[in-house]
Amino acid sequence: MSFKVPRGTQDILPDQSEKWQQVEKVLRDLSHVYRYKEIRTPIFESTELFQRGVGDTTDIVQKEMYTFTDRGGRSLTLRPEGTAAAVRAYVEHKMFGQPDQPVKLSYIGPMFRYERQQAGRYRQFVQFGVEAIGSADPAIDAEVISFAMDIYKKVGLKDLKLVINSLGDKETRDAHRTALINHFEPSIGEFCSDCQKRLEKNPLRILDCKVDREHPLMANAPALTDYLTEYSAEYFTKVKDYLDRLGIPYEVDPNLVRGLDYYNHTAFEIMSTASGFGAITTLCGGGRYNGLVEDIGGPDAPGIGFALSIERLLLALEAEGVALQEDDQLDMYVVVMGEAAKAKAVELVSTFRANGISADMDYADRKMKAQMKTADRQGAKYVIVLGETELEEQAVNVKEMETGTQEKVAFAELVNFVLQK
Structure with missing residues (x-):
């Protein structure tokens, strides 16, 4: 179903x-x-x-x-x-x-x-x-x-x-109500059933009717402004x-x-x-x-x-054709290579977010090329690739996606690096 x-x-x-x-x-x-x-x-x-x-x-x-x-x-x-x-x-x-x-x-x-x-x-x-x-x-x-x-x-x-x-x-409405009844009553049979009911209960509602809006009597109906x-x-x-x-x-x-x-x-x-x-x-x-x-x-x-x-x-x-300014910037995408790197990536992503930096990572164990495509598709400003070498050096190359430039940054300095840019 x-x-x-x-x-x-x-x-x-x-x-x-x-x-x-x-x-x-x-x-x-x-x-x-x-x-x-x-x-x-x-x-x-x-x-x-x-x-x-x-x-x-x-x-x-x-x-x-x-x-x-x-x-x-x-x-x-x-x-x-x-x-x-x-x-x-x-x-x-x-x-x-x-x-x-x-x-x-x-x-x-x-x-x-x-x-x-x-x-x-x-x-x-x-x-x-x-x-x-x-x-x-x-x-x-x-x-x-x-x-x-x-x-x-x-x-x-x-x-x-x-x-x-x-x-x-109220005085205006009462005078206008009488004028509307006198205006519509002779031809009320030409109007929809709702308007026929409105004639006595609330004739002002006739002017708001979606069914009879083109009826000739609508165009020259008594105007409220004439009875103010x-x-x-x-x-x-x-x-x-x-x-x-x-x-x-x-x-x-x-x-x-x-x-x-x-x-x-x-x-x-x-x-x-x-x-x-x-x-x-x-x-x-x-x-x-x-x-x-x-x-x-x-x-x-x-x-x-x-x-x-x-x-x-x-x-x-x-x-x-007005496009709103969308604020959906992904600041950092972490590409993960291996189980040990994933554990560190979870830690880094959490640290980024705790400092107000939008961050995401791969959770599908995909190859590096597929992860880079995701980062590009999501408009990531920076990308880091985390593997065994990076874990050993406690540092990673930060790639700025728009320019392609890279800079090596220690894990401990990553947050400051992104915030100062």
Whole structure:
């Protein structure tokens, strides 16, 4: 019987994992620069957390969650996104009582959604995200957007487009909701069954429909920005002013609503404009979620965040032909000739590694020529051949592979020799 990786998942093999590590290093380094501290939450949570936090009218909750009942009869769900869990932890551990607000969090880990597999989209995918909870300042919105843009710039992407919108406050949403119902209701029978249900429950979700996105009524649907209250309009203006000050170009898209119910005020997406990237261009999305902390049982603590898929980031790098700087240098390869030499090689390799020098040796008792080929294939900077003569002299010829030059070095001086080069 043969086994294969489950549909919608992937194995990240050693020749690919180096790229992941490079991207993850950029994410962690920028988190440090922006002062977003890592939080690690469980892979599964109470199903109700996502129903209340993400919204029961979203595709995620209605169609895409991996939900199961445990032996205690509790309904649990593999996390489909990171914000709800981060906010739950914020409330449970009373982080709102910390003296420094907003609380800035970052996370990275697998998420799970049962959706159709496409290029760069999997049912298990790795998501990086940040949350800034405890501030309603438009400046923090600009900071979060700047953080997201910096990630893509840092890895070398250039074909990017930032799209922003304001979803307004409750008064804005109520007025817009009425306008949407009046707009779509006469022709709602022409829309998919999901949109027909959304009309009364949450008509804003119609604008995010993937099935009916080309319907003529979508193009001239009432825009949220036309219903912004004075406060919402002023808030959005300030966010745009901050982005202008930061030199971050953007486009305002009145139809950008994002796929989660908790968003209000600022919403944004970063898209790839690279040729051949694919029909779905979104790389990253985020926005403000004032009220979510209260919905999950906490105090009034407004927040904003974003999340991105590492799989799609790597796909964008491929589309633009950007090669990451891989740090996989093999400093020393030890070629072994005979059993006595192998014992000494094990000792030397261990000493190299203890001093931060990457080292490897032959474990297959191959001939010298085959071992040299391995050293060359792995890009070893130095090679030493260890045999009876070297053991007697307690010294070895160190060959620099790039130049072919050799230098005799005593065993006791090998570490210093490599470190000083």
